[in-house]
Amino acid sequence: MSRVVVPALVGSLACLGTAGTVALDLPTTVGLATAVAGAAATAVLGARAHRAEQRQAATVREGLAALHRGDLSRSSADDVVGSALASLVERLRPVAGSVELLGIAGQEMGLTGRTISDGARDTAASAVDLATASDDVSEKVAALAAAGEQMQAAISEIARSASLAVGSAAEGVDAVVVAEETMGALERSSDRVGHVARAITDIAEQTNLLALNATDEVAETVAQIQGDTASAIAAIRTVRGLIDAISEFQHSIAAAVEEQTLSTQSMTATTTDLARQASTIASSTATVAELASRTSRAALRSHRVVDELTRITTGLRSSTGQVHLPAPEEVPGGFEIAWDRAANRLQFTEWGDWDLEVAKAFSRDLTAAIGEHRPGRTVLCDMSRMGPTTPDVQELIEGTMGVAARAQMAFAVIVLQDPLVAMQMQRSSEAQGAPIAYASSRSEAEALLAAR
Template sequence: MFSKLNIKARLLLFVCLVTVVSFSVTVCVISFKAFHSSREETLAYTREMAYRHGGEVGAQIQTAADAARFMAEAMAGLASDGTPPERARLNALLKGVFDKNPDFWAVYTGWEKDALDGRDASFVDTPGSNGEGRYQALWLRGVSGNTLSTLKTYAKDDPKGKWYWIPMTSGHVYVSEPNVYNVGGKDRMLVSIVAPIRVNGKSVGVCGVDYGMDRFAAMVGEIAPMGSGYAALVSNEGKVAAYPSAEAVGKNIRELGMGDKVAAAVAGGEETRFVSSANALGKEAFTVFTPIAIDGCATPWSLAVTVPMDKVLAGARHIRNISILIGVVSVLAMVLVVHLLTGAMILRPIHQVSEGMRDIAEGEADLTKRLAIARQDEIGHLAGWFNTFMGNLHGVISDASRSAREVGKASETLSGISGTLSEATQETEDRVAEVADAARTLSDNIDAVSAAMEQASANVNTVATATEEMTSTITEVAGQAESARGVSETAVRQSTGASEKMGRLDVAAADIGKVTEAISEISEQTNLLALNATIEAARAGEAGKGFAVVAGEIKALSNQTADATREIRERIAGIQQVASESVSEIKGVAGTIRQVDGIIAAIATAVEEQSAATGEIARNISQAAGGIGHVKDNLGESAGLASRISGEIADVNQAAGEINRSSSEVQASAGNLAGLSEGLGGLVVRFKL
């Protein structure tokens, strides 16, 4: 979009942007400084007002504090003289201070037990003394006049007794929080200012006054900074003692939207300031808290002064608005001046040069024309450089005309050469095509032979495999025959051994038979002896009965032995018969095994001869397979050579085709060049040289 603007519009736009930015920055700087200056001036003004009015409020509190301190020091002096002061005299002292200060609502003193004169028991319920006799005098201002009564006593941890215990323990003047008391039949907000009574460096009691907050509220209410601001009086603990809104009096500043930071600054007696909308104005305002210093007081109060920000910044906003107005007027004036100057001093000479150029461009293309130079500024330089450009262009066009004629002649020569080259290339393509056909035929024949050799090689490999399997089988049969031969030999040996053992068994059985015969004879003799013993026992009568019994037992055992011997003899006879039969059968088996061994030996011999013949066949087949492999490798190499020849022929054919196409392109380019030469000549003719 910017590129479509003319020079005048661009200049105006640029000047406007620069001017607007410059004035905007200027206005911002002026406004910032004005706002900053206004804030600083307002801060100084507000602080001055806060400290000034805070001093006025502080003077009132200081008066009460001085009165309390005066009474405390006077009573301490009387108590330290050695002669205890009379309580009536102290009552008169309190009344004198009370009468001289009509702003005091109460004046009082409170002493520890027996700390005044050591005679509390003698003053029970006397004027200024309580039921325990402690001196607790209190002067109150009422409707019917001033009255003397006694103070209430509080435990040390009772919050209501802070007015007494804080100055007693701290030794400093204490300004209490504002509290509501019923005085003269009416609720009033009072503040207690209490000073400790110190005798010999020890706190023995307090003196204090109660000051009405009405006086402070009136003083604070008169403070109106910049006409619409306000002031507030805040106690040390953040309790509002005076405020434009009556509902806020007695509340803590935290309840009014002020944070812990402000409350901490007030409690520490420090100055603090902030901008906030939490105020009685209900809008953004600037607030300054300044401490109110009280001599010897550890719990200072603070006076807050609040100024609305619209008042604070009113002057700065006015300066800003004036600056903006001046900036707008200045920008408009600058635009008008630039508009007039650019039209008269810049655009008009440029238009003159432009008209001269258009006359040359739209006329007869006369390169001999030149612009008139009547200026020495940038416009004159532009016309001079344009004339120089036209002179250089005249030379360039002349050279282009000569070059166009030479290019035309060269294009004709190039066209003839490319035609001759195209014919030669076509003839080469035809010859290459014939060679390619022959190479493909040779490759096909080699492929056929290679396939046949491949089949033969496969058949030979099959036979070789079968031969190898048969050789393996024969070898296995030979091994099995040899194993069977070994087994048969072992069987012969074992049968021979068994036959021998059976013979020895027969002999042993015969020997056992002889032993059994001997045992049988012994049994018969034993039986005979038992019979004789029985006869002798019968002869012996009663004395031989025991021997007869033994002889009977021996006879029974002899009979059992004879029976067992007969049974053994029968068994041995059976064993001898079986052994004889086994020996005969084992001899028959051994003969049969020897026959089998002979047959197996014959089989092993035949298998060895067959294995040797099969091995010879396998070696011959392996040699045949090797020969076929060599033939196959040679055919593969021949096929590879034929394929390479075919590929190279194809490359030659492709190269010839590319040459032919290049020749055609050269011929076409020569034609185009001739056309361009004619066109360039036509363009050059249009210029007047």
């Protein structure tokens, strides 16, 4: 068996305690070399694993420290912890926006509560005024009813007097007829006296002057009687005419009394109905006052809820403000502008994350499109897919939209992603008197435009 000389590789292998040379046979040498090589490889792999563990531990410590600071912007999916943080980021990303929307909801609820409270207060005041007016109406209706009863009594007295007057007129007519007959007989007697006077005249002419004087006296008497008779007959005829006129007036009075009686009855019925309606109004007024009181109490509770919601929102905003999330993946910004000439409507859609170059291009194209408008145009702007913008981009967009609004625009509808933001913007638009409405969907915007 051949012999080889092998240098000592490791101090621990120097069994004799000193470095030197050991004479080994070949199988022993190969086995020993293999063991040494395995030990060296194990040592190298162990060192590498140790360094990897150190790096991983450092990454974990760094991730935990960032998590303690609320900084999640350095999360990575390269390891288990990074993957977990990335998952947490995706779950927390909507929270910040939801907190802001919760604040807007609190503001809108507060404004709505104040509006309801003010309305309830005004309703209660109006109910009090209405109750006072209802009482006044009731008093006036009662006075009107009493006046109607007095009028009915007066009409009855007029009717009775008219009946008596008609009876008296009839008796007068009968008396005039008798007087007329008497005067006729007197006229006939006067005619006979005239004949006698003429006979006496003839005799007087044949006798003496005394008889003649007597005859003259008789003749004068007869003439006077005839004149008085004629005057009496004329007076009787005048009286008879007056009596006929009085009779006609009495008939007219009777007809008027009958008509007035019907009117009075109708007025009485109307007064009764008014009294009933006044009672109904009073009852309804009391109901309205009670409802207004309930609404006021509910509004006060709503105020307390809004205050608590505001407190919670402030706390959430403070908490989420300490969490730094990585920026979301950017979506290239863009826009599309088109004219619906049949409807005289300018339509444009905006999406993605805009930079200054996109905003300048939008301003240029929109200004050119506005030049083609006709008076009375409408605008439909869909911004529901647009991302947040920087102040310089926002300033340029607002300036361009202001130019569009001043160019004889009749009405515009802007579509936003969130209904609460749309509500808030709508309230601001109404306060400024701008002809702009806000919607949270394209179909809602189309309905608003169709309603104009």
